[in-house]
Amino acid sequence: MxxxxxxxxxxxxxxxxxxxxxxxxxxxxxxxxxxxxxxxxxxxxxxxxxxxxxxxxxxxxxxxxxxxxxxASFDLKEVREVAEMRAALEGLALRHAAQHLTPAILDAAEEATREGDAASDVYAWEEANRRFHRLILAPSDMARLLAAIDDLHAASARFLFSAWQSGWEKRTDHDHRAILAALRQGRADEAAAILQKHVQWIGRAPVRTASGSTREAFAIVG
Amino acid sequence: MxxxxxxxxxxxxxxxxxxxxxxxxxxxxxxxxxxxxxxxxxxxxxxxxxxxxxxxxxxxxxxxxxxxxxxASFDLKEVREVAEMRAALEGLALRHAAQHLTPAILDAAEEATREGDAASDVYAWEEANRRFHRLILAPSDMARLLAAIDDLHAASARFLFSAWQSGWEKRTDHDHRAILAALRQGRADEAAAILQKHVQWIGRAPVRTASGSTREAFAIVG
DNA sequence: GAATTAAAAATTATCTATAATTTGGAAGGA
DNA sequence: TCCTTCCAAATTATAGATAATTTTTAATTC
Missing domain, CATH: 1.10.10.10 (Winged helix-like DNA-binding domain superfamily/Winged helix DNA-binding domain)
Incomplete structure (x- = not known):
């Protein structure tokens, strides 16, 4: 259809x-x-x-x-900028979404977290991560805000793929679980606070340049 | 040229x-x-x-x-949404801009506030108001953030003009002055907090509809 | 009210003008 | 002679105008 x-x-x-x-x-x-x-x-x-x-x-x-x-080209400054914008806007969205979250949504978000932990490459991880964020923020029902966040996620993903083209390592996402725990207990502000910290965490990875040397690359990993 | x-x-x-x-x-x-x-x-x-x-x-x-x-059409819900997004993003921008603000910039911002207070119509007031916000936020030097704020200001102005097509009253902008005072004393976080409250204030005005009756209209007035 | 046709408007294709870039010398200097 | 610099012609690409096509909406008929 x-x-x-x-x-x-x-x-x-x-x-x-x-x-x-x-x-x-x-x-x-x-x-x-x-x-x-x-x-x-x-x-x-x-x-x-x-x-x-x-x-x-x-x-x-x-x-x-x-x-x-x-x-468009980008640099560490823009990675930081996008991270801070995401923190501000996702925090806002979560505070509004919190009261509309259902157990079913939280379960789906936990499943997305598990899939992210199990992801074997950075593309699969990014997809699961984005799904987690979207699941818990969408109930805010703020179209303009969610569209802005989507564009920031696109930028985030670009930074991430640029830094971790290869050499992705599995890891367990404790932040996501802490956010879900706080939401389950109705502590929306605490969940939003964790989310804001989470999104601003910038990871770094060595990247092989065209000339054979290595430089450090930075990306948002939340 | x-x-x-x-x-x-x-x-x-x-x-x-x-x-x-x-x-x-x-x-x-x-x-x-x-x-x-x-x-x-x-x-x-x-x-x-x-x-x-x-x-x-x-x-x-x-x-x-x-x-x-x-x-695009809009409603009170979107007015609120834009107000909250502006609060989140302008707060962020001001916290970054604060350390780069010079006395000259703050003087220009004060002049913009005076011009806003003296404005005889809503269009002149909006222009001065926008100039104030842009002056104190631009030194953050965050292009993406400032562009997003500009778009939100456009939406804000639309809501405002829709509500106050006629019947604009002069008033003194105490918030702007409090923000400048805090910035002059180097209290960036306090300035950002006032700004965030300021931007979320939603004014209301009676509007004559096409059918002759009146309804209430809402708009961001900061 | 459903079906058919006509008009209007959106989408895309093709064509043209103009600006930007590249290339190929020619001139000048070491 | 070789290299650099400058200029002009040729090439390439973008921006926009015009033309063709499809889709939607309105009108009309059964």
Whole structure:
């Protein structure tokens, strides 16, 4: 039902490109040539340009008029910025969502945490992590806030994949469990406080650069 | 210099339409017909469509694929939501900006407050108010955060103009002065706390509806 | 009220103009 | 001679205009 009828070519292109940027298949500063992309998707450049405007708004691409669109670059400063914005907004969302959380939702969130702990690669972990956050925040029923958080999660995931392309290690997410425990006991403010700390934790990993040397990469790991 | 070289037709259209929506010249749910707008601006509909994507991302318009674009509607719930998001994000920005604030900036912010107090209509007041907030937050130097705050200010202004189309009364902004006083004394956290309260204050005003009766309208007045 | 047709509007394709970039010398200097 | 720098022509890509197509909405008929 509703197959993909409510879906324009532009939105499909923007989703696919966003995914490639997030996964690092399109590197920072890489040019996005509208005619090439149009050809790949078998369309004209018009919907491609519309997709570009969406990517710009998400902060995944930057446009230089008459000089083309490039994948947005990022640095440690922006990782920190996104972490703090997530802390502020997710804390707000959780305080509103708390009163609408049901045992069923909390159970689903715990299951997402287990799946994250069991994840064998960083992509699977990120998917489970994002699901956890979305599950406990969605009942806030604040559309604008949730959309903003989604865009921040996209940025987070990009930082994460950039740092941990390989070498992912399983670990147990104690923060998620502490958040769920607090929520089960109706301690919403405590849960929000843990969440805010949790989201601001920035992990670091050594990354092999193109030139063979290694540098440190940073990413939000919550 | 640099006249409007770094400016596309699409961005100009999106700015003009955003302004009309914010000022209430384009009412909620009003249809935005791409061909009509294209004709008005003396262009084709292609840049108009790109402008629509930007308005969508700002939350000022909604797109129903193949059925056209409409001005986004809003309600008290969204006014509250925007107020809380502004509180969260402006608080964050101020805590980062505080250490970079100079006496010159604080003087300029005080001047903006005076201009707001002296404003004779709601449009002048909003301009001065926005300038105050931008002045004290910009030194945080967090581009993504400031862009998000700008979009929330646009939404705020729309709510305000919708409620106070006429009947604006001068008043003295004690909150702004308390914020500046705290900042001058280096009490950043206190300033941020006042700002957060300030931004969440929702004023109400009676509004004459089309049918002649009156209803209450709500808006962020900080 | 359901079905059919006509009109309007959105989406996408194709085409054109213009700006930006690259390339290929030519001139000048060491 | 070799290298660098500068300029102009050629190439490439973006931005926008115009044209074609599909979809939705309205009107009309049965």
């Amino acid at each position: 509703a197959k993909e009828h409510d879906d324009t070519i532009a939105s499909r292109i923007s989703r696919v490109l966003a995914d490639r940027i997030i996964r690092g298949e399109l590197a920072p500063d890489a040019r996005l040539r509208q005619d090439h992309i149009a050809e790949e998707f078998g369309t004209s450049h018009v919907p491609v340009r519309e997709a570009f405007r969406r990517l710009e708004a998400q902060g995944l691409a930057v446009n230089l008029p008459r000089r083309g669109v490039r994948v | 640099a006249k409007e070289h770094d400016d596309t037709i699409a961005s100009r259209i999106s700015r003009v339409l955003a302004d009309r929506i914010i000022r209430g010249e384009l009412a909620p749910d009003a249809r935005l017909r791409q061909d009509h707008i294209a004709e008005e601006f003396g262009t084709s509909h292609v840049p108009v469509r790109e402008a629509f994507r930007r308005l969508e991302a700002q939350g000022l318009a909604v797109n129903l694929p193949r059925r056209g674009v409409r001005v």
